[in-house]
Amino acid sequence: MRKSLIATMSIAVMAATGLAACSSGPSSATNEKFITKDPASVVETGVKLPEQRDLEFKLDGSVSKAKVEIADAEIAEQVKGSKNLRIHPKKVGETTIKLTDPNGKEYQIPLEVVEGNN
Structure with missing residues (x-):
């Protein structure tokens, strides 16, 4: 009886650990704090930015x-003091955004801040 109890508890601990590892970490889209974009790629389409995430430009x-x-x-x-060019949404x-890159190239980027974090 004791061996089966220990085996059952061990399986439960491994399962809980495995589930916790799957639900967290930077690979989960809802846990990432930033959306990274190349300014040239979003001039035509614009950016939809969830209000709970920041936008970084490469x-x-x-x-x-x-x-x-x-x-x-x-x-x-704009988030000041960031090592990357970062935009923080304030409300929906x-x-x-008018962005001038370090080489002097200008981009006009439509930005839509939407509810949520996805």
């Missing part, structure tokens, strides 16, 4: 030389 060159203007500062804001709505 840029060639020094981010400190990049410039960002957000048409409606009530919808989103639509605006436009």
Whole structure:
């Protein structure tokens, strides 16, 4: 009886550990805090940004030389002090991001902040 109890408990612990490993970690889309985009790839389509996640742009060159203007500062804001160019949503709505990369190339990117984290 004692051996079967120990075996059952061992299986339960392994199952719980396995389930916990599957439900957490950076590979889960709902747990990632950032959506990363190349500015050139979203000029035409824009970006739908869940209000519980930030938007990061992949840029060639020094981010400190990049410039960002957000048409409606009530919808989103640039995160200062980030090592990447990051936009943080403030509330649901639509605006436009004008991004100038370190090489001087300008992008007009439509941004729609939507509810949730997906």
